[in-house]
Amino acid sequence: MSTPAAEHAVGRAEADGIAARARGLTKAYGSGETTVLALDSVDVDIMRGRFTAVMGPSGSGKSTLMHCLAGLDTVSAGQVWLGDTEITGLKDRELTRLRRDRIGFMFQSFNLIPTLNAAENITLPMDIAGQRPDQKWLDQVIDTLGLRDRLKHRPAQLSGGQQQRVACARALASRPELIFADEPTGNLDSRAGLEVLGFLREAVDDLGQTVVMVTHDPGAAAHSDLVLFLGDGRIVDEMERPTAEAVLERMKRFDTIRVTFDGGGAGAGGAIPGEGSGASSGSGAMAPDGGSGDVTLDKD
Numbered sequence: 001m002s003t004p005a006a007e008h009a010v011g012r013a014e015a016d017g018i019a020a021r022a023r024g025l026t027k028a029y030g031s032g033e034t035t036v037l038a039l040d041s042v043d044v045d046i047m048r049g050r051f052t053a054v055m056g057p058s059g060s061g062k063s064t065l066m067h068c069l070a071g072l073d074t075v076s077a078g079q080v081w082l083g084d085t086e087i088t089g090l091k092d093r094e095l096t097r098l099r100r101d102r103i104g105f106m107f108q109s110f111n112l113i114p115t116l117n118a119a120e121n122i123t124l125p126m127d128i129a130g131q132r133p134d135q136k137w138l139d140q141v142i143d144t145l146g147l148r149d150r151l152k153h154r155p156a157q158l159s160g161g162q163q164q165r166v167a168c169a170r171a172l173a174s175r176p177e178l179i180f181a182d183e184p185t186g187n188l189d190s191r192a193g194l195e196v197l198g199f200l201r202e203a204v205d206d207l208g209q210t211v212v213m214v215t216h217d218p219g220a221a222a223h224s225d226l227v228l229f230l231g232d233g234r235i236v237d238e239m240e241r242p243t244a245e246a247v248l249e250r251m252k253r254f255d256t257i258r259v260t261f262d263g264g265g266a267g268a269g270g271a272i273p274g275e276g277s278g279a280s281s282g283s284g285a286m287a288p289d290g291g292s293g294d295v296t297l298d299k300d
């Protein structure tokens with residue numbers, strides 16, 4: 001099920017400007033008649049220093065894409081690179097180390113440790129990995145996120161928005177090449193949600209980070225540079241410099257297609273009639289799930 005691009009690609013991707021890349025990325029769950037094709041030959045490039053949002057109907061493969069790009073899940077076919085390292089085929093131990101060193105995760109459930117204060121939560125993944133934080137960078141992150149006067153507070157003493165900021169700081173602390181954010185505003189009221197989106201935007205604009213965010217919210221997607229639209233396991237569209245209105249309009253087309261053709265769900269398995277082939281010329285990708293603390297706390 002791989003594409004010609006996947007067949008021709010060898011070991012290393014041209015890393016220049018590209019934080020993550022997939023070619024012919026295919027993921028099937030189950031076997032026989034119960035097989036679900038969650039991703040169907042996806043080609044995608046996530047550009048460095050950009051904020052990419054991933055949208056699509058429920059079941060379109062957003063989480064699966066994120067997990068495969070982040071090396072949290074195996075692929076059925078195709079190749080994935082983080083920078084110039086092909087991660088498909090890496091052994092678990094190598095993958096764990098690579099994730100720990102090069103990726104930051106932000107999940108809807110913040111995964112903060114209740115007994116640790118904010119400062120300790122922020123540096124925990126690095127502490128576990130035996131890495132010393134770059135204090136100058138850490139200070140910059142803490143100040144950018146407005147957490148300076150909250151560092152001694154435990155999660156229960158922080159508001160939801162502040163907790164999410166701590167989770168954001170934790171994802172940024174090791175200066176990862178790539179940050180995956182899964183519905184990072186999902187549990188927040190609109191003001192706190194806007195704050196977090198603003199911080200992710202600043203992480204890209206002011207700190208030069210690369211962010212990929214899965215969201216269902218057109219307003220959140222409007223904070224990105226590029227929106228990738230997934231439909232039935234394929235990238236069917238993309239939008240540069242999105243506005244909430246334009247994203248909403250595009251999302252409505254998924255509903256129209258579903259009603260017109262079968263009235264059913266958008267579960268993976270078939271292509272959306274009249275939509276693209278799944279080959280994206282643009283950047284980025286990935287998706288959600290509830291992610292668990294072990295992701296953040298990867299040990300070698």
Ligand SMILES: Nc1ncnc2c1ncn2[C@@H]1O[C@H](COP(=O)(O)OP(=O)(O)OP(=O)(O)O)[C@@H](O)[C@H]1O
Pocket residue numbers: 029030036037038056057058059060061062063064065267268287288289
């Ligand atoms: N572990 C699994 N076993 C079997 N099928 C799965 C598994 N994980 C996902 N799927 C299926 O793969 C397809 C894509 O799922 P995925 O979670 O990636 O979609 P999504 O776009 O993130 O959905 P949502 O917006 O609802 O979170 C769905 O049809 C889903 O049912």
